[in-house]
Amino acid sequence: MARLQNGWQRAACFVILGLSLSALRIQRGRWHGSPTNVAHQQTTKRKGHATSVGWTSSNSCNRYSSGVIRMSLSNHWLVCSKPSPHARLRLFCFPYAGSGSVIYRSWTASLPETTELGCIRLPGRESFQAEQPFTQLVALVEALAPVILPYLDVPFAFFGHSMGGLISFELTHELHRQHDLVPMHLFIAGHRAPQLPDQTPALHHLPESELLMQLRRLNGIPQAVLQDAELMQFFLPVLRADFAVCETYTYTPRPPLTCPISVFGDLQDPRVSYDELAAWREQTCSAFIHRMLPGDHFFLHSAQALLLQALTQDLAQDMKTSGI
Numbered sequence: 001m002a003r004l005q006n007g008w009q010r011a012a013c014f015v016i017l018g019l020s021l022s023a024l025r026i027q028r029g030r031w032h033g034s035p036t037n038v039a040h041q042q043t044t045k046r047k048g049h050a051t052s053v054g055w056t057s058s059n060s061c062n063r064y065s066s067g068v069i070r071m072s073l074s075n076h077w078l079v080c081s082k083p084s085p086h087a088r089l090r091l092f093c094f095p096y097a098g099s100g101s102v103i104y105r106s107w108t109a110s111l112p113e114t115t116e117l118g119c120i121r122l123p124g125r126e127s128f129q130a131e132q133p134f135t136q137l138v139a140l141v142e143a144l145a146p147v148i149l150p151y152l153d154v155p156f157a158f159f160g161h162s163m164g165g166l167i168s169f170e171l172t173h174e175l176h177r178q179h180d181l182v183p184m185h186l187f188i189a190g191h192r193a194p195q196l197p198d199q200t201p202a203l204h205h206l207p208e209s210e211l212l213m214q215l216r217r218l219n220g221i222p223q224a225v226l227q228d229a230e231l232m233q234f235f236l237p238v239l240r241a242d243f244a245v246c247e248t249y250t251y252t253p254r255p256p257l258t259c260p261i262s263v264f265g266d267l268q269d270p271r272v273s274y275d276e277l278a279a280w281r282e283q284t285c286s287a288f289i290h291r292m293l294p295g296d297h298f299f300l301h302s303a304q305a306l307l308l309q310a311l312t313q314d315l316a317q318d319m320k321t322s323g324i
Helices: 007-018 099-111 135-151 163-179 208-218 231-249 275-285 304-322
Strands: 024-027 030-033 045-046 049-052 061-063 069-071 089-094 115-120 156-161 186-189 261-265 288-292
Touching: 089 099, 089 135, 089 163, 089 304, 099 115, 099 304, 115 135, 135 163, 135 231, 156 163, 156 304, 163 186, 163 231, 163 275, 186 304, 208 231, 261 304, 275 288
Parallel strands: 089 115, 089 156, 156 186, 186 261, 261 288
Antiparallel strands: 024 030, 045 049
């Protein structure tokens, strides 16, 4: 595939990768980073890492007339493209390695009006590009928990694909430990059960040439992007950090969660087997559902309609059972 020659082609790829267009500009035919405006963002040092701990914009967190906290249209950690004053449930979606909140924004059209979608944006991408990405899951979850907490005043559910599944699982335990909160449902896609050892080779420390070779095998990045060395210089640091989040993770045994868990996978996924997905059953004392969908590791795109159909079905049953 031909190398990307113009800025508009590259812009389209930044959207695919979930990187920030507003934080970039074309100058003299080249891409240059431009710091995002973080004047209203509070930061704190957590174990030597500058992390956002909340939203400080005056309209980033307000209440509906009913007293329910409203999600703002956009902020650093969370994107809600379609706030709903009639929402009875909030679904928070966590991205896979290297991606951003943009991968979930189209889901709004397929969700019922009673469900409000919140797309999690991690540091190092989109309008959060000025911040360094996390490399340790514990620090990430500790920073994210107080940020998402104000929006858990209504029933909520978590969905995460691959790295996002691991983040949502550990965040669920953190919220339960700190605030006695659990989601109505936890949805995990494309990630082995956390108690199982990682059998795949570590990627975050590989030399660039070897890392690029492994990325081609994963089939998650357009070939035109992989062949554009300049574009990959923006992408690789975030991807390395995200791989480090997953590959340095250490599981801590805890009692099973009390919420239902639904797991999605694909038989053609070279990184996660059927049995590794089925082992999530040990992580809940509630209902467990295991589904296999067509596609490869990135079936959340190729089988999106089937995935959302199953997800909304499970949520509808949860809401019926809970009388919501």
